[in-house]
Amino acid sequence: MITLEKLTKIFGTRPAVESLDLTVPKGEIFGLLGHNGAGKSTTIGMLLGQVWPTSGSVLVCGHDVTRNRHDALRKVGAIFETPIFYDYLSGRRNLEILATYTAPTSAQRIREVAEWVGLGGREDSKVRTYSHGMRARLALAQALLPGPELLILDEPTNGLDPEGIHEMRETIRRLHRNLGLTILLSSHLLSEVEQLCSRIAVIHGGRKVFDGTLAETRASAPKLLLDVDRFAEAAALLLTEGWITGSDPTGHVLLAPGRNVSGIVRRLVEAGFNVEGAQREPQTLEDFYLSVVKSARLGQGTPSAPPPVAASIRPS
């Protein structure tokens, strides 16, 4: 559904996106992760033909956005971080206006979509009277009006209260489940991405530093909670001998690739430590994200290959 090849954008002398390769398969909820200024919004801008790439290509729905914007965006809906509309017009009029930039849309369709997103009854009020949550619904409605196959959501839960965030999350799930939409979700809210996406890419400093499934992020560097006397000494021994790649004072260690729990326990017992317990803990997306970003900062990041050390776990 989306294919980016060697996509680069340089503003003046500052590269905002550098040689980005990315593929979003049809039917996926794909998370685009990165801190503020990482290059997510610039990437989305280039996806929508709003920002001109310095080099590289952008294919959306099989069409090159820079050459054939019309066909590329015909079945695309987008929501941006701040739902801004013509405040002095009604919700319905806003929908009519925005829909006509894609194709003539019937009043019936507008009514249906407004009802679907939960605007029913308020679509004739001026947008300036809407709450942030209502604006988010209106944003969703305008994105759904063209009957999209691809939905691009740029920080869609920004500014929403917990109830609104929950509602948006459920709506995204519903859209994916019922309409089979491909969704590109750009966010720095890791919990959002973790709950919704099946695949993610992490962007840091305009470069992709990870691209893979959520399952890969969990399995990449298993965390182990060790209940052992003289933990610091035990961790130092394991690190020296290459059993682990890091530890933290709360008793967590990160298994080195190819090492297992039973081997660690056996080695500690042999070394005279009293091991009370050893329990595997799945790595959270936050652990993973922070470790990837930290590695990228240190210049160790390699796309599609998760680095071994979690930022929350210091090398002993």
Add this chain to the structure above:
Amino acid sequence: MLLLQLRNELWKLFGKKRTYIGFTMFLLAQAVILLVFRFSRASADMGRLLENNGYDMTQFLSPLTAATFTNFWLAIILLPLFGALVGGDLVAKEAEDGTLRLILARPISRVRLLALKWAAGSIFSMLLCLMLGVSGLLLGLTCFDWGGLFYFFPGESFAVFEPRDGLVRFAGAHVFMSMAAISVMGLSFFFGCFNVKPAAATILALSIVFLSFIMMNIPWFNDLKPWFLTYHLNLWQQLYGEPIQWGRIGESLFLLLGMNATFFAGGVAVFSVRDIKS
């Protein structure tokens, strides 16, 4: 589809309160000028001028004369102001508010979007001139009886026209006035296509118009007049000449059309390569 999209642009333009500032201010200004004209020595002085030249002042102190009198300076000073205000808003305000990003997430080309906006701005400019003419006449009718048109510009023009001829010239002048309003709107629209605030686009356009106006009125630059924008913006004044200088009107019209095409093409060129960001 094109008409629906144009309708959208008009909804956006006429849904905003600030769009009506121009209409309201023109009405107020016309009313104030007319009242002062009617109830000061000005109308008596004008009557005396007519009678000294052998005309019956009761025939020519009319709504047509009053409307021409009130609209003359409004068209020179206020019309560019409101044209520039709307032209500057068309693109730059949407970019500033963030709604431009929402539009450009849709499969509409930038050229088409600009063409729609320019067309909406032009319709606004024409309506503004139409209103200026109609309201001027209606207000004039409240103070004077129907009659011919007297046009006087010290040192340049003294002309009287029968009611029918006067009305045609008055209507024609307002049609050409629309061209002037569209040109100022187009200039401001051009600046609005750059990455600037709407106010900056408006001020830039007005600065050019006012600079041109100032230079045109410096006596030493008399022979350079045809090089100034305002000289051509004032083409509507030619409709009150006797005889009408159609050659001069054609020349100005041709130049203004060329300028408008240039403003639009320049705006498209600038806007097409621009990155639209939040």
